[in-house]
Amino acid sequence: SQQGEEDPQALSIQEGENATMNCSYKTSINNLQWYRQNSGRGLVHLILIRSNEREKHSGRLRVTLDTSKKSSSLLITASRAADTASYFCATVPSQGGSEKLVFGKGMKLTVNP
């Protein structure tokens, strides 16, 4: 079953603009991760934020986490055509005893040159 829900489901922007993706989830978590997937290939890990963290940065990426609202957002600044991909949030539930990822449905980002 899927826990995360990305919003919007599709986003089209111009190169240089910022892209913001939101993710909501249902149960308490150990951490939340964002992944990128190009054209049905493997997933690439972008960033991980732990449940006791509120914000994290990595290069042009900024992720926030609000555990009280069970939501996260991923901001990609100064987007490039190469950022065109599907983006997924994935949570590691705090119950379960393993590190299984529960994925959202994904969001398709198109960056137009």
Place this chain on the structure above:
Amino acid sequence: KAGVTQTPRYLIKTRGQQVTLSCSPISGHRSVSWYQQTPGQGLQFLFEYFSETQRNKGNFPGRFSGRQFSNSRSEMNVSTLELGDSALYLCASSGIQLGGYTFGSGTRLTVV
């Protein structure tokens, strides 16, 4: 270092047949997980192995099974294939430090 290697990349099978997919994790990684990706259901967790033991299993029928070897390589098997098993099967490995998973490029299985 080498990434996660999945073989084969593409596979076409007939309904009723069985299939075995292979995954070689990053050297030193002991946790291997499998996921199924379909347009309708999205990414769904199949199972996770750690040091040859299955730690968790998703909601899939018993036709889906897996195992992990002492060198951390993993295989998953699907018996009595159905058309609905057509999907991209992704393997991911993780090390001791919690830094996210590294995924392979996947095996695209088509059942005809």
